[in-house]
Amino acid sequence: MSLSAAEPGSRGGERARADYSSRRAAGGSASCPPGEPMEPTEGAEEERLVQCPVCLQELPGADINAHLDRCLQAGGAQPEPPSKRPRLAAAPPGSQAEGQPEQARPAAGSPVFSLFHKGRGGGQSPAAAGGRSGAGRDEAPVQPGHGCAAAPCGESLAHKLQGKPLAERLRPDTLGDYVGQEPVLGAQTLLRSLLESHEIPSLILWGPPGCGKTTLAHIIANSSKKNGMRFVTLSATSAKTNDVRDVISQAQNEKRLFKRKTILFIDEIHRFNKSQQDTFLPHVECGTVTLIGATTENPSFQVNAALLSRCRVIVLEKLSVEAMEAILMRAVRFLGLRVLGQSDQHGTPATGSSSKSSEFPVYIEEKALNTLAYLCDGDARTGLNGLQLAVQARIAAGSTTTKGGAADGILVTEEHIKEGLQRSHILYDRAGEEHYNCISALHKSMRGSDENASLYWLARMLEGGEDPLYVARRLVRFASEDIGLADPLALTQAVAAYQGCHFIGMPECEVILAQCVVYFARAPKSIEVYRAYGKVKECLRMHTGPLPPVPLHLRNAPTRLMKNLGYGKGYKYNPMYKGPVEQDYLPQELKGTDFFKEQET
Numbered sequence: 072m073s074l075s076a077a078e079p080g081s082r083g084g085e086r087a088r089a090d091y092s093s094r095r096a097a098g099g100s101a102s103c104p105p106g107e108p109m110e111p112t113e114g115a116e117e118e119r120l121v122q123c124p125v126c127l128q129e130l131p132g133a134d135i136n137a138h139l140d141r142c143l144q145a146g147g148a149q150p151e152p153p154s155k156r157p158r159l160a161a162a163p164p165g166s167q168a169e170g171q172p173e174q175a176r177p178a179a180g181s182p183v184f185s186l187f188h189k190g191r192g193g194g195q196s197p198a199a200a201g202g203r204s205g206a207g208r209d210e211a212p213v214q215p216g217h218g219c220a221a222a223p224c225g226e227s228l229a230h231k232l233q234g235k236p237l238a239e240r241l242r243p244d245t246l247g248d249y250v251g252q253e254p255v256l257g258a259q260t261l262l263r264s265l266l267e268s269h270e271i272p273s274l275i276l277w278g279p280p281g282c283g284k285t286t287l288a289h290i291i292a293n294s295s296k297k298n299g300m301r302f303v304t305l306s307a308t309s310a311k312t313n314d315v316r317d318v319i320s321q322a323q324n325e326k327r328l329f330k331r332k333t334i335l336f337i338d339e340i341h342r343f344n345k346s347q348q349d350t351f352l353p354h355v356e357c358g359t360v361t362l363i364g365a366t367t368e369n370p371s372f373q374v375n376a377a378l379l380s381r382c383r384v385i386v387l388e389k390l391s392v393e394a395m396e397a398i399l400m401r402a403v404r405f406l407g408l409r410v411l412g413q414s415d416q417h418g419t420p421a422t423g424s425s426s427k428s429s430e431f432p433v434y435i436e437e438k439a440l441n442t443l444a445y446l447c448d449g450d451a452r453t454g455l456n457g458l459q460l461a462v463q464a465r466i467a468a469g470s471t472t473t474k475g476g477a478a479d480g481i482l483v484t485e486e487h488i489k490e491g492l493q494r495s496h497i498l499y500d501r502a503g504e505e506h507y508n509c510i511s512a513l514h515k516s517m518r519g520s521d522e523n524a525s526l527y528w529l530a531r532m533l534e535g536g537e538d539p540l541y542v543a544r545r546l547v548r549f550a551s552e553d554i555g556l557a558d559p560l561a562l563t564q565a566v567a568a569y570q571g572c573h574f575i576g577m578p579e580c581e582v583i584l585a586q587c588v589v590y591f592a593r594a595p596k597s598i599e600v601y602r603a604y605g606k607v608k609e610c611l612r613m614h615t616g617p618l619p620p621v622p623l624h625l626r627n628a629p630t631r632l633m634k635n636l637g638y639g640k641g642y643k644y645n646p647m648y649k650g651p652v653e654q655d656y657l658p659q660e661l662k663g664t665d666f667f668k669e670q671e672t
């Protein structure tokens with residue numbers, strides 16, 4: 072036997088299979104039942120640990136063929152390697168492993184990270200606690216359609232509001248239910264035709280929170296699954312480089328052994344550092360994995376340029392008020408609420424109503440829905456959670472009303488919606504005017520050395536859901552523009568604050584920003600450099616004709632030819648002189664210009 076320790080996907084794997092076949096033909100130990108000890112074989116080679124090319128488990132060389140036999144029969148699934156962490160989940164529905172006995176599927180913790188699948192244990196998603204998408208999410212399927220999506224008809228309203236957040240229950244499964252994003256997903260768009268023909272390119276989905284990035288990936292997962300592809304998901308907030316490597320080697324094996332393609336979805340890809348992102352590069356390049364990354368950050372800054380050039384960047388916009396209204400109406404139908412229009416005092420039951428008739432009818436003002444669609448600022452998760460919270464609160468309060476002549480029931484008004492949103496989401500328009508107004512107020516408060524106002528505006532933004540890195544970037548600018556050389560350490564503080572925010576994110580990073588903001592409010596201020604640089608720029612802008620050449624004595628002369636042309640000639644090397652050196656550094660035309668001279672006002 073000559074099987075050597077092989078990297079998954081390497082030629083050693085082929086040799087393993089060849090060896091496996093020949094031993095099998097010879098009636099060798101390949102027929103050992105699982106769990107039985109293998110017969111010892113001769114030779115030192117057998118004592119070496121060999122990695123199974125299918126499941127990556129390391130075994131003594133003597134055991135590998137029988138193990139490989141079982142591994143291949145189990146469709147590439149073997150008991151988990153000891154090093155795997157429990158957040159790795161099981162095989163996707165529709166995958167080859169799905170139809171196999173439970174023990175033959177990849178166990179939780181196997182290198183298969185397939186998460187967009189029907190929950191086996193029916194456990195509650197981590198998102199049920201209000202969490203965002205993450206590694207290990209175990210989602211229940213949502214049926215296409217409206218009224219009874221994800222819930223059997225007749226299920227009570229209280230039951231529908233329990234467990235998973237509404238936003239998760241209503242996550243669309245098909246493009247048909249995906250609302251908005253017309254510029255990238257409308258009819259006739261390239262992406263739609265690619266998705267419809269199951270030609271999925273590597274993608275980076277970039278857009279603000281709650282605009283549908285994960286949902287789009289979820290839809291792609293459903294369609295690719297039907298097409299026999301594997302869909303594996305990782306969250307960059309929790310996955311380590313080793314997890315990525317595991318996924319890649321599993322993808323290599325799947326491709327080699329079962330000719331199955333793997334789509335790897337990485338949520339919050341910007342949280343991977345550049346070297347972690349490098350891990351995918353060659354595998355995206357050679358087509359072992361199709362990468363779908365989701366990010367709320369500008370990928371030009373946060374995603375490795377080489378990786379970026381191999382992916383199509385899809386820019387998703389925050390959802391429009393109309394799109395939000397459509398999403399909320401779908402939720403209203405699902406919950407079986409009755410919309411109480413301004414002109415319709417009796418309330419129009421939403422089609423697909425599924426509330427049990429024994430329950431009080433629940434009414435919601437049309438105005439309340441419009442306000443919610445407006446206030447959630449294009450974030451569908453906030454909108455749906457806001458609706459859920461308001462309805463739950465009203466049901467818990469057990470209020471009944473006969474307002475407006477409607478039958479006895481529970482009424483959700485605009486005020487209730489605002490109250491619910493206020494509690495979970497300070498009214499703050501992250502992309503609109505409020506965003507600029509607040510950052511401007513913060514900047515001016517720090518400039519005016521008002522530490523209280525500075526902290527106030529900072530909190531207004533952060534509590535309203537502002538991206539802490541946006542604030543941190545402004546602080547970096549402020550450190551140079553307003554403090555400058557009056558305290559050069561300010562810049563170090565700002566850069567450190569930016570990095571701190573990048574490392575730990577919200578909510579922990581809020582105090583980092585608070586410290587930096589107070590430091591800046593208290594710091595001495597100087598705009599000397601800022602102003603002088605402005606004057607230099609103006610000087611360049613106002614210049615007419617060709618720009619003056621760099622004086623010859625200031626030029627470097629790395630070659631003989633350049634020396635002969637007079638480059639560097641007459642240059643006085645300052646360290647060689649004890650006293651001040653008489654030498655011009657500005658072009659002749661600008662001799663004596665002082666950009667630092669204060670202008671008389």
Ligand SMILES: Nc1ncnc2c1ncn2[C@@H]1O[C@H](COP(=O)(O)OP(=O)(O)OP(=O)(O)O)[C@@H](O)[C@H]1O
Pocket residue numbers: 203204237238239240241242243248249250251252278279280281282283284285286287365366367398450451452455
């Ligand atoms: N375009 C859409 N059409 C219908 N529902 C949507 C759409 N976008 C989002 N939703 C709803 O909002 C919820 C949250 O959306 P999703 O998780 O896709 O946001 P995201 O862009 O990935 O946000 P984040 O960056 O915060 O993870 C979904 O579960 C779904 O119910």
